[in-house]
Amino acid sequence: MQEKPGREDLLQAVLDHETVTTVDIKKVTMPKAMDAGKHLHPCPVVGYIVSGHVLFQVEGEDKKILNPGDAFYEPKNKTILHFDNASGEEPLVFIAFYLKEAGEELIKMLD
Secondary structure, three states: OOOOOOOOOOOOOOOOOOOOOEEEEEEEEEOOOOOOOOEEEOOOEEEEEEEOOEEEEEOOOOOEEEOOOOEEEEOEOOOEEEEEEOOOOOOEEEEEEEEEOOOOOOOEEOO
């Protein structure tokens, strides 16, 4: 008898009536101890931590640490206070899926 693939729920992101026309998929590597800076995305972003640890905080939510295998969601036009490499010893690697409508940018840095 052939084995079946296992599926583990990681994240369900509710997109609130988005019209996705393009999905840009990026592998991102951040050096040790790097802070991403306060930013937002003009499109929803979902992703997956490959290696390293992230200090993650969406405005209005609690800070949390994301570890390898964890999934994340950055809502459209919501301020991201922290997406920082929480390790001073190793780089952070994650895969980000940018769910774009026509003409949207990937990121906007905030002061």
